[in-house]
C-alpha cells in the first residue's frame with residue numbers, strides 16, 4: 033500500500049526501541065491512521081453508550097434480549113462463515129502474552145490454537161506492545177529461534193505442528209498514548225489489530241492460514257458491527273478478499289450475553305464463533321449490579337462454573353453458536369502447575385472436571401493457561417470428539433435460557449469470609465505490582481491471575497464495602513498488612529503506586545469501570561522528550 037497524506041497526521045510519541053522501526057514503518061502507520069480516521073469517532077460514541085447503558089441498569093432498567101432484534105433471533109436460516117483453514121479443529125487453545133519465550137513455547141505446545149494476547153495477559157507498556165508485534169512477525173517468518181541467557185534453546189517446531197495464531201487486540205476502552213492521530217491517542221484496539229493486520233495478514237494467508245482475531249470485552253451488537261466494518265475496510269485497503277478475516281468474540285459482559293445471536297449476525301461473514309470469557313463475565317456482573325444486594329456474591333473461589341447463573345451463560349453460548357454453525361470455545365480454568373506434586377494433582381483434577389463439563393455440554397474446544405495443561409485438555413476433548421474436528425452438529429435444542437436465569441445470582445450461597453477479603457486484597461495488590469513492572473499475567477498461589485481476575489478481586493472489595501459486609505478500617509488494616517508482606521518479599525515493588533491503584537479502585541464512591549485506563553496513563557506512558565518527537569514527524 034502506498035503511503036498517503038495521512039502519514040503526517042500519525043505521530044509516534046515514544047523513543048525508538050530496538051527494531052521498532054520494522055513495525056512502525058510509514059506505511060504501517062498510515063494504515064493505522066486510516067483506521068483511526070475511519071472509526072475513532074464511532075468508537076467514542078459507543079463508549080458513551082456503554083456509560084449510558086450502565087447508568088440505565090443502575091437505575092433499575094431491566095436487562096433482556098432486545099425486542100428490536102427478535103427477527104434476527106427468530107430467523108432460523110442464517111449461518112456464520114464456514115471454519116477457515118487452521119480453525120476447524122480447536123479442541124485445545126493455549127493463551128498468553130506474545131513475549132518471545134512464550135511465543136515459541138505456545139506455538140510448540142501441541143495446542144491447535146494460540147491466542148496471542150494483548151488484552152488481559154499483557155501489561156500494555158509500549159515495549160510490550162511493539163515487541164509483541166515483532167515476535168508475531170518473526171514467528172510467522174520463522175526467524176524467532178534464540179538461545180536464552182541460561183543456555184536454553186528456543187526453536188520453532190515444523191510448521192504443521194504449530195498452533196494457529198489468533199491475536200487478541202486490546203478492548204475498545206483502552207487508548208494507545210504513544211501513537212497519536214490528529215493530536216489524539218489512537219484507540220489501542222486499532223493499534224494492535226492494525227499493526228498485526230498490516231504486517232501479517234498476507235503472510236498468514238500465504239502460509240495457509242489467515243488473519244484471525246479474538247475480540248474482547250464487547251458490550252453489544254454495535255461494537256461487533258464496528259469491528260466488522262474495521263475488517264471490511266482493512267481488507268479493502270490491502271486488497272485482501274472480504275471474508276478472509278475470522279474473529280471469535282468473547283462473551284464476557286452481561287450485556288453481550290443477551291445479544292449473542294446479534295453479535296454473531298453482525299460479524300457473520302467474519303465470525304469464527306464465541307468464547308466463554310468467564311472471568312471478565314463475572315467482573316461485568318458484579319460491576320453492573322454491584323449496587324444491588326441480590327448480586328452480593330460470596331468469595332471468588334466459591335463462584336464456580338457450576339453456579340446456576342454461570343451454567344445458564346455457558347449453555348446459552350453453546351446453543352447459540354451451534355444453531356448458527358459456529359464454534360463454541362470454553363473458558364479458562366485458573367489453576368496452573370506449581371511444582372508441588374500434591375498441589376498439582378489437585379489442580380489438574382479440578383481443571384479436568386472443568387474441561388469434562390465443557391466437552392459434555394457441547395463446547396468444541398477450550399482454553400488452557402499453561403503448556404502442561406495441553407495434554408489434559410486434549411485428552412478430555414478427544415474422548416468426546418474422537419476424530420470429529422468439532423461438535424457443531426450438537427444443536428442443544430434442549431437448552432432454554434431466559435434473562436432471569438442469567439441474572440439469578442441469589443441461589444449462590446454463603447456470605448464473603450474474612451479469608452476471602454484478605455485473599456482479594458492480596459491478589460489485587462500482587463497483580464498491580466506485576467502489571468506496573470510490565471507483566472500482565474502471573475501465577476499467585478497456584479492460580480493464573482490476569483487483568484480480568486484482578487478486576488474481580490478489586491470490584492468485590494468495592495462491593496463488600498458498599499454493602500458493609502466489611503468495614504473500611506478492616507480493609508485499610510489488611511491493605512497495610514498485605515503491602516508490608518509484598519514489600520518484604522519483593523523489594524522492587526512500587527508500594528505507593530500499588531496502594532494508590534488499590535485505593536482508587538476500591539474506595540471510590542463511584543466504581544471505576546476498569547483499573548487499566550487510569551493506571552496506564554499514570555504509570556505506563558513514557559513519552560519521548562520533545563526534540564525527538566520533532567525529529568519523528
Ligand SMILES: CC(=O)SCCNC(=O)CCNC(=O)[C@H](O)C(C)(C)COP(=O)(O)OP(=O)(O)OC[C@H]1O[C@@H](n2cnc3c(N)ncnc32)[C@H](O)[C@@H]1OP(=O)(O)O
Nearest residue numbers: 127128134137138152153311364401402473474475480484
Ligand atoms: C481471563 C483470561 O483472559 S485468561 C487468558 C489470559 N491469561 C493468560 O493468557 C495467562 C497465560 N499464562 C501465563 O501467562 C503463565 O502461565 C503464568 C504467568 C500464569 C505462569 O507463567 P510462569 O510463571 O512462567 O510458569 P512456569 O514457570 O510454570 O512456566 C514453565 C514454562 O512454561 C512456559 N509457559 C507458561 N505458561 C505459558 C503460556 N501460557 N504460553 C506459553 N508458554 C508458557 C514458560 O514460559 C516456561 O517456559 P521456559 O521453561 O521455557 O522458561
Ligand SMILES: O=CC(=O)O
Nearest residue numbers: 309310311312484
Ligand atoms: O478473557 C477471558 C476471561 O475469562 O476474561
Ligand SMILES: [Mg+2]
Nearest residue numbers: 152309312484
Ligand atoms: Mg477477559
